[in-house]
Amino acid sequence: MKRLTRLPARVVRRLLPFGRAARLQARLDGMPAFAVPAAAIETLDGPAAYRERLLAAIAAAERRIVIVALYLEDDEGGREVLEALYAAKARRPALEISVFVDWHRAQRGLIGKARSEGNAGMYRAWARERGDGVAIYGVPVQNRELFGVLHLKGMVIDDTVLYSGASLNNVYLCRHDRYRLDRYHLLRHAPLADAMAGFVQRHFLGRPAVPRLNVPEVPTTASLLPAIRALRQELAGARYEVPDEPAGEGAVAVTPLAGFGRADNALNDTLLALLAGARERVVLLTPYFNLPRPVRAAIGQLLRRGCTVEIMVGDKVANDFYIPPEQPFRTIGVLPYLYESNLRRFARRHQRQLASGQLALHLWRHADNSYHLKGLFIDDDVAVLTGNNLNPRAWALDLENALVLRDPHGLLREQHAREWASLLRHAQRVQDYHALETSRHYPAPVRKLLRRLSRVRLDRLVNRLL
Structure with missing residues (x-):
């Protein structure tokens, strides 16, 4: 056991005889919080x-x-x-x-x-x-x-x-x-x-x-x-200083979390724990559909368990990197199409859940405005406020943080429902992966660049960095 304590924490976690689900739940159970009045x-x-x-x-x-x-x-x-x-x-x-x-x-x-x-x-x-x-x-x-x-x-x-x-x-x-x-x-x-x-x-x-x-x-x-x-x-290793206050009647447990780097990232681990602990429904918001592999795996597990999963992303024209076809093309303008390609592959892989309604994909678009939402709603008692884009870059490279709101008494339920209803006003539900365009419909400069990236597998690197 003494030898184990000298190993990096990520190696020890793999060697110890405890299941991942139990470790994630233990993280949630032991998470300190501020008791903030609703x-x-x-x-x-x-x-x-x-x-x-x-x-x-x-x-x-x-x-x-x-x-x-x-x-x-x-x-x-x-x-x-x-x-x-x-x-x-x-x-x-x-x-x-x-x-x-x-x-x-x-x-x-x-x-x-x-x-x-x-x-x-x-x-x-x-x-x-x-x-x-x-x-x-x-x-x-x-x-x-x-x-x-x-x-x-x-x-x-x-x-x-x-x-x-x-x-x-x-x-x-x-x-x-x-x-x-x-x-x-x-x-x-x-x-x-x-x-x-x-x-x-x-x-x-x-x-x-x-x-x-x-x-x-x-x-x-x-x-x-x-x-x-x-x-x-x-x-x-930076952490917020948070007490352990019980959220009594009229209060919500609020935990600020920071995360930086691939290993021992408290924010990443908590997000995965929250997803793993979902009972019935998860709503995920991200501006760039490029989910990290652990998040994709967690969503797959949720769908296999029978949970309802709703994901809202911006339509490619609501992406802040989108360049209208009538304007001169720049390399950065390929990103919205790359994200849409990711979304189409995901939708195709989960077409059965899309058809049954267990999985709902919402594309947000309103005039020439853009979409930059991030966060999670889990069941009726957890919400995550964050700037984390839920992409590989945020997962491993950027300094991120979040506020995790645990609300067992449902004090914020109506407030969250109003926010979600407001977002849905400008969103269209994707019923089938065929509703998403393929590269054949993209502007010629985009098609050319996507082919070049795919040929040398640089699209994977781009997905990790942007």
Whole structure:
């Protein structure tokens, strides 16, 4: 037994004589949580409401604002948020404001556009004009953006957590009558807010790998490589500080989880445990249909057990990488077609369950808006709020987190039902895999690129990285 304790945890788990199902259930049974009053949890109705509540909360902030997002864009939406932050600091000089964005994403231009210094150029310009009261940090979780980004979610404003998978720009904030749909939740609970803010303060602030972006001199990525390596090692074991509070009458058990890397990933393990423990019904939301192998296996097991599984994805034209045929084609534009090909193969494999209604596939599409939803509903008592795209990249490369809401008394059931009904208004159910287009119907540049990728099996690599 002493020898076993010296082995990596993943090897020990395979050697010990316990079944996987028992291990997963034990994880759920021992998961600590905050007891959050159900009345303090609110689902916001769309991106316009998200923008309104975010700006109102910033304006009313008294003690702290901690914003974590993949990016804060140099456009009207991003500048509106930045303006609100500087205005809040001017009203209350003691207000502490910290913004954390992905290091790599902040320092490049948009894909397909001319080279530039990226959003960081805007951050520095505003700091020169208005002072350094708004601290903006770049977080490099990998050496290169291709191999992983800061995908942590959750903004803390005083004692409120505003949780969404959305970043901060025009389309996420519904500027100019076009939006990218995500999920938006408010949780008013001081201990949870402290835990969310405490995570980034412990693991980001003061770390050599996490420098300020809105200062005159910014270090190069090359000079940060040893520090990035140390940060990666730290994040692999990073956890939220969560008490073990019983969720009594009127309360919901809320557990924040972080996950980073392939091995010993607490978030991944918990998602699999939740799927394995489903009794009757699972609803899975993902913007890019490219499920990790363990999730595909879990869904297959659910279907074999007789559970109902509903999956909602965006139609390819609602994908944020979609390029209309009348516009010049760029390589990145192949992704929506690659995801649709994945979905068609999945639907074909499970055609019997599709026909019986046990499996339901919903394609979301609304005008020229895009779809960016993520998360899970399990039976009537568990919901997962997350920025995790449930794809191989999120599973192994990005720094992710989630809020797991366990609601044995069904206090949020109506709220979740309203959210799901709202999503279904713009979704079409796929009755048969033939309803999904094949490559024969794709634009010529897409067909050519897909053939080339498939010929050298690069499509598999693309699926893992994007």
